[in-house]
Amino acid sequence: EDKVVQSPLSLVVHEGDTVTLNCSYEVTNFRSLLWYKQEKKAPTFLFMLTSSGIEKKSGRLSSILDKKELFSILNITATQTGDSAVYLCASLNFGNEKLTFGTGTRLTIIP
C-alpha cells in the first residue's frame, strides 16, 4: 500500500524563523510529489515536483525532491503569522493518477 509520512507532526516557531518540513514516501508507480497548504478550509496548491534536485520557489517558500532517497522538503524562510497552517504533501502515481496524502504538519507561527 502506498505510504506518505510527514514530519514533524507539529511545529511551533517564532515569526522570522526558518522552517523545514519533511515528507517521505513509499509509492508504487511514483510520478510526482505535491505540496498543499491548508488553513481553515480547503487545501490550496503550492508546488508539484517531478524531477530530482530541481528546486521550485515561490516567494519565501521553496521545495525540492530527492527521488533516490524518496523524500521532499518544504522550506519557509522569514516566517510570518500568515504561514500558520497545516502543510500536506501528497504523492501522485501514474495510471489512475491517485493522490496519496501524508499526515500533514501543523505549523504555528508565534508573533
Add this chain to the structure above:
Amino acid sequence: DTAVSQTPKYLVTQMGNDKSIKCEQNLGHDTMYWYKQDSKKFLKIMFSYNNKELIINETVPNRFSPKSPDKAHLNLHINSLELGDSAVYFCASRQTGQVNYEQYFGPGTRLTVT
C-alpha cells in the same frame, strides 16, 4: 464565481439516517474526486470520476455511493450513517492532461453524526 462548490457546508444528523452531499464545478474539468478528512487532518481519497465514469474506488463501505449525473457534478450519498462517518468531506476537480497536476478543492462539508 466559486470554482468548486459543495452543499451543504455543515450537516448534523443522527445515526442511521441517509444523507447526500452535492458538488459542482464550473471549471470545465473532466475529473472529480471525493476525499474524507478526519479529525487529525488526514486526507484520504474515496472516489474519482472521469467523464462520469468511476476511475478510483478506494476501500470505502458500500454505504457510500457516488453519483455523477454529468461531468460538472459529483454527488455523494451515504446510507445508514455511523458515528465514524463524522469528518469533513472535500470535493475536488481537475482537467486530465494538464502538465501542472493541480486539483481544485471545494470548501468542504463538515458532517457530524450524533
